[in-house]
Amino acid sequence: MDWQALSVSLQLAGVTLVILLPAGLLVGRWLAYTAVVGKAWIEALILLPLVLPPTVLGYYLLSSLGSASLLGGLFARAFNLHLTFNFLGLVLASIVFNVPFLVQPVQRAFEAIPRQLSEAAAVSGLSGWQTFWRVELPLAWPGVLSAMVLTFVHTLGEFGVVLMIGGSIPGETKTIAIAIYDRVQAFDLSAGNRMAVLLVLLSLGAVATSLFASTRLTARR
Numbered sequence: 001m002d003w004q005a006l007s008v009s010l011q012l013a014g015v016t017l018v019i020l021l022p023a024g025l026l027v028g029r030w031l032a033y034t035a036v037v038g039k040a041w042i043e044a045l046i047l048l049p050l051v052l053p054p055t056v057l058g059y060y061l062l063s064s065l066g067s068a069s070l071l072g073g074l075f076a077r078a079f080n081l082h083l084t085f086n087f088l089g090l091v092l093a094s095i096v097f098n099v100p101f102l103v104q105p106v107q108r109a110f111e112a113i114p115r116q117l118s119e120a121a122a123v124s125g126l127s128g129w130q131t132f133w134r135v136e137l138p139l140a141w142p143g144v145l146s147a148m149v150l151t152f153v154h155t156l157g158e159f160g161v162v163l164m165i166g167g168s169i170p171g172e173t174k175t176i177a178i179a180i181y182d183r184v185q186a187f188d189l190s191a192g193n194r195m196a197v198l199l200v201l202l203s204l205g206a207v208a209t210s211l212f213a214s215t216r217l218t219a220r221r
Contacts, residue, residue: 001194004171005179012087012175013155016094017148020102024147028106029136033115050100054160061093061165085167090175093165094155101150109143110136149210153203 031043049057065083066072075081083089113136121131137144159177166173168182176199183192 001191001198002174002176002179002183005174005176006195006198008087008171008173009156009175009177012090012094013152015091016098016155017151019091020095020098020151021148024099024102024106025137025144028103028147029110029132031103031107032110046103047100049097054097054158055164057097058093058161058164061096061161065089065092065165084165085169085173087166087172090162090166090173093161094158097158097161098151098154101154102147105143105147105150106140109140109147112143113139146210149206153206156199156202 027046031039031046036042062084063069064071067076067082067084072083075083081088083092117135117139118131121135122128126134156175157177158175159181162173162175163178163181166175168174168178174182176195180192180195180199183189183195
């Protein structure tokens with residue numbers, strides 16, 4: 001069992017979720033409540049990482065963040081900081097490929113809230129922030145929780161983008177999914193199977209916990 005690779009995966013999933021959640025809440029709520037020209041194109045752009053092959057997404061991220069790119073070169077010269085083949089590169093890539101997994105469920109959760117409740121809260125004197133925190137977020141929480149679990153689990157299992165943007169550096173960019181691939185390539189099927197089973201159990205446990213919590217919250221309301 002490659003515990004180091006599992007640790008990298010768990011750290012990556014946790015950091016990605018912490019960074020992406022606030023932005024995902026804001027964007028998802030905005031898409032749910034706002035009607036603007038070109039909204040369909042914005043939603044299509046958000047969904048794009050979901051339908052693109054991982055190698056295509058990984059290629060464009062590598063081209064955009066590599067030292068030869070404008071952004072990557074700027075960070076390298078100004079801060080002596082490289083955006084690829086390190087943990088930072090994995091985090092940036094993970095944020096991009098997880099956007100649809102977080103934003104879409106959050107958007108649907110806020111869309112399901114009757115608008116009359118927000119209007120009633122405003123009439124009662126609640127500010128926009130108070131309405132969000134005390135009315136909208138509790139009602140949308142089951143959907144938000146599902147989005148969080150989907151993002152976390154998807155990060156644990158992502159392979160193609162992670163490999164292209166980070167490589168397979170032990171202790172830094174080698175995730176559990178890459179460790180499984182390496183063991184299979186080395187014909188160490190028993191080790192690969194143990195890690196695959198662990199990943200399945202972690203994913204199943206996370207999804208089951210999310211469904212149980214969502215059911216309890218819905219029943220309590």
